[in-house]
Structure formats: C-alpha cells, structure tokens
Amino acid sequence: MLCWACRNVHIDTSGSNQWVKWVQGDVTVKDLFRKYLETIGPERILFGTDSSWFPRGFAIRYLQDQLRDLRDLNTPHASMAMIFAGNAKRLLKLPA
Numbered sequence: 001m002l003c004w005a006c007r008n009v010h011i012d013t014s015g016s017n018q019w020v021k022w023v024q025g026d027v028t029v030k031d032l033f034r035k036y037l038e039t040i041g042p043e044r045i046l047f048g049t050d051s052s053w054f055p056r057g058f059a060i061r062y063l064q065d066q067l068r069d070l071r072d073l074n075t076p077h078a079s080m081a082m083i084f085a086g087n088a089k090r091l092l093k094l095p096a
Contacts, residue, residue, distance in 0.1 A: 003040045010087070011036060013066055014048025030069040042079035046087050 003009045017029055036045055051059045070080055089096060
C-alpha cells in the first residue's frame, strides 16, 4: 500500500524466500511478481539477490528463479531489463 500511496517508493526482490513459511495461504514469489507488475509496474521493481562476497559469493539460484518466474508470466524483455538493471542505473544516476 505504501507503493500505491507514494510514487517514489520502490521494492526489491532480494531474499531467500523463507518468508513464505509464515504467510497464510499459498503465496509464491511469482504471485508477488504478478501483483507488483499489475499494481506498481516494472519501473519500480529492483533486482536483489541477498548475495554476499563472503563466504558464499553470488547466489545465482535467486537470479535463475526470478528470471524463470518473470518468463512464466510472459514479462516483456523491456520490463525485465528495467527490473534487472535499468531501474538501479536510473535511481543511482549511472550511465546507461
């Protein structure tokens, strides 16, 4: 609801998704992607991994799972490009 009320609020996709154990009903990351794409749009979703440099390094499984979910939802390539790089570049004012 905060995203609905404040256009400057973004969400990130980081997490090991252990939260699903505590949510009532069957909610998946794919369900959340669907809802976020419908309500706030791809321009306010930021890719996150919960990866670290020590000791495990980049956790590629989170990237693979998120790519699969977005592909299953038939997310356009341009929207995926925003989520996985473009939005962070825009917010951090990095070169395109």
